[in-house]
Amino acid sequence: MISQHYPILIVVLPLLASPLALLLRRGDPAWLLSVAVSWLLPFIALALAAATMNGEVISYHLGGWPPPIGIEYRIDSLSAFVLFLVSGVSALVVTYARTSVAAEIPSSRRAGFYAAYLVGLSGLLGMAATGDAFNIFVFMEISSLASYVLIALGRDRRALSASYRYLIMGTIGATFYVLGIGLIYAMTGTLNLADLAQRLPEVENSRPVLAAFGFIVVGLSLKLALFPLHVWLPNAYAYAPSVGSAFLAATSTKVAIYLLLRFFFGVFGADFSYKAVPLEPILLALSIAAIIVASLVALFQQNVKRMLAYSSIAQIGFVTLGIAIANADGLTGAVVHLFNHAVIKGALFLLLGGIALRLHSVRLDDMAGIGLKMPVTMTAFAICGLAMVGAPGTVGFVSKWFLAVGAAEQGRWWLVAILMLGSLFTLAYMARVLEIAFLRPATPKLAKVTEAPLPMLVPTLVLAAATIWFGIDTELSAGIARQAADVLLSGPMVPVPLETAGGQ
Template identity: 50%
Template sequence: MMTHGPILQVVLPLLVAPICFVFSRFHRFCWIVACVISWIGLFISIRLFFQAEQGVIVYELGGWAAPWGIEYVIDRLNAFILVIISAVAAIVFPYSLTSIKAEIDPRQRGLYFTCMLLCLAGLLGIAITGDAFNLFVLLEISSLSTYTLIALGRDRRALASSFQYLIMGTIGATFILISVGLLYSLTGTLNMADLAERTQNLHTSRTLKVAYSFLIVGIGLKLAMFPLHLWLPNAYAYAPSAVTVFLASTATKVAIYVLLRFLFNVFGITFSFELLQTEWILIGLGLISMLFASIVAVFQQNIKRMLAYSSVAQVGYILLGIGLLNINGLTAALLHIFNHALIKGALFMSLGAICFRVGNTELKNIAGIGRMMPWTMAAFVAGGISLIGIPSSVGFISKWFLILAAIEKGWWPIVVIISICSLIAVAYIWRVIETAYFKTPQDSGTRYVEAPLSLLIPTWILVFLNYLFGTSATFTIDFAATTATLLLGAGR
């Protein structure tokens, strides 16, 4: 059975989703099933991760060899992404049951789990597939379920932001579809490895360049690359808390993976960087989104929205790391994919706990909450420290490598900008801490009690991981560095 690991990873959630749908009235049942599936998924992905260390795993669907059939290809890079997604799912699913009690109508709770399973399967599928068109289909599975999940938020603005995301997301997907069509017209294939081979001697083709740019724009919409990030802050702010946790730690990461895959493997370094000089675009957009989004984050009144802008900034760090195009930069990018999932997971989860008691995440309403919900706020502070990048937290490690990479190039202004952005992060995290600990509630009668353990335990697991991988980081660093070397070597 273990040879079928790659397909089971994706199909198991898809198999139980219809069952959850039929029994959606019994949301506890759906919850148990979803949790079990997410843990099995985590187990499979860890096994695949160690298998992929030994060599690339290929799984031919329907028994048809690629490029005629669709194949799943797992190498070091996407095995790593798979572990991130399934680990986040394995923590968010148990967290969900309590969290959605305050935020989702009882009749919709079963459907919530169905959608989460579908979204999980879609994201895993995107990370695993080796076929460009299959990627589009899986992308739509995850997108449609994401739109629904966002719209489940209680505020009516959740509906409007979900619709906005639906429009932008579909435009992005259609751009990817156009690009795949152009690639097909040039090469006659849809398989990624085959595409890489067959585009080698087409580098001067204008059609290839257009296909390339449409793909970048399409993926850019999905990963909220500046200035295509407009959908993200609203979507994250008004979605139910558990959904925000899940999306913030997985969805953009998968999009970055797709970007890496196409830049380095499908189009190849020679085309993407030596010929088209994409690194300047990545560096430029990365820096702008870091600065712009960090500054905007400081002025937000809603903490969730503030963290959403911070996510846009963090995507900027990752893009910058890719754009620096040396081993340290790419290592930083890969590390930050993982680390940011941990950081934002912990932060949004503690916000979810606050939301559970307070009912919303407006800054003015959390005054004095540090004393009423000490454990929740402590988790937030710990996550915030990691976000800022203080040594011994994971946030420090990725920033450290990013700075190393910039120094290696001798680009001191970038080092300065990175430090400025970290200082701005201090500013916006401090605003929350100040309000929570040093202000008294406007209405002195309000009392909140500590969040239930079912929310605190998953939150603290993530906080713990933040510092575990922050203090003993050799494993992740080694892994990221080797993968980075492989990626950079692939096109040379």
């Protein structure tokens, strides 16, 4: 049955479609192909999520060799959650893309843009699906190379320097990661994640393993833009095409955080990560710094895309704060905030794309009075802004509630105060945008501005509605996040019996 091959199909389909998009040479056919392929993937991810809902693990091996010798794709509730998140948001983003890409990218480069998008999507899905440490590196490089292209295609010449900076930082991060994997392989003789988890306790106190842990953590921290390793992110998000900004903000850092969780809890184990290594105080300090410093910087930005970029660094701080708390509620808050932030930030960047299309600017001064000219867009922007603040009835409240409960369970009421302070900073910079948009007199630039086109509005409104829906009905997002947290806290990964594994 074809369903047996879903773990590989979700990665291979966009990868095979990418060269076809390039061969089509024209933007519209390449866009249609990208939409068709992208919308298949969330349904595959849902099927995988349903199959792992009861704690089951899907093991799919390749090449005729069983794991741990052969390459294994391994899907559990956490990886299925990330696969659905990445594929679902990406499908909405590429549906939105046609009008925005046509306005921002020359016709000769549009097919290349969609080809790079499909390659990047395949790489991100591959990182979430694979159970092989070196395969993660391969998919990491695939997604990174595509991301450099997506950023460099921005209209502003500064997009090239932003892409180059990301290339340098991304290469350093990948190098750190692969050095760590090399040291682990030298000590254990395996690259299979579940097999690594079983063999590491025998050598975990050795210096090479301690060094490997450090290399992997630093490498992944660069990829997820953990403060202060975030220097590539603001310009990358600010100067990429609108679709590229939304795609990267909603997916790229989320997959890197997933990998960090996987290595902390699934491979090295919580006892090693939090007791043998002084990880918790370091991660806690960096998370608090990200929440406060990045929020303060966002407060003084004039370019709204840069403001949202710094906001992303602060929101990543909320996620890593939950990882540092490391109890059931803290991890649930971290995992559900992955989902919530992807939905919120994807919507906000897409809404800014509509503003850029009509106004040809995303600077605050130029947006004075735009709320009356683009009421649907700015109302959706306000809803998403409230969700990012953590207003009750929105997704942001759900994740911050879990984080606060996790901190309170440990008696760390000062962390609850930090969460509230971070939310107040978020309210301050989002209120600044809304005050200018709705309460300031309109500028002359707004004379001919109208609402964003319907093909761009519909996907953004779906995401904006999701910020309310999943804030009220938390069974899917918070429910699966709780199950994923339980999986993480249950101990290191264990191999799946060969008789239950599938593959070729």
